[in-house]
Amino acid sequence: MPTTPPAPPVPLTPSPDRHPDGVSDDEFRAAMSRLAAGVVLVTAYEPPLDPEGPGGENVGMTATSFMSVSLDPPLVLVGLREGSRMDDLLAEQPVWAVSVLSESQRHIAGRFAMKGRISDRLLFDDIPYVRGEVSGAPLVGGALATLECRTEQRVTAGDHTLVIARVLTAAVPSAEGGPLAYFRGRYRQLG
16 A cells, blocks of 8 residues: 655745755744753852952853753753853853742743843842852742752853853752743743
8 A cells, every 4th residue: 555755844934044054043943942941040159359349249041951961970061152141150150050940930030031131139139049058159949949060061062152060969949830941932831
């Protein structure tokens, strides 16, 4: 019995801004938006430049490119836009933290993902957090999990820096609620 060959994939809207290898920025973005990702808040404490001057500052950034790399040793990876404030800070500050955001923390993810946002000092004002014992970085209250990390390796990959880090502490402070996910350009809940 003859079988019908599968239909060819429907091409995404063609775009004139193709890379030499063929795919355009729009095609790549559209395809990757179909990959659901967890949402985390990456945080670090930036110590004061002058010990005699004002105190240091908490810095935060929403990330969806975060993953476990290895169990032995415990390693994670986060992708940072090259030249971003967090990329620059983690190039100098080897210890930092991650809070895995819950579905009820969409406002935190949105706040730390804004372009042209106000200072990080103000962004942390009404967010409950504790300071990590190892990193000194904020660990968000109500997060599904928190990790403190030490950078082991930095790899330049296109317009991003991949930061591979050893996990120094891990906790599951909140077992309530589901994870916050990012899919098709929006924050979503599972289920």
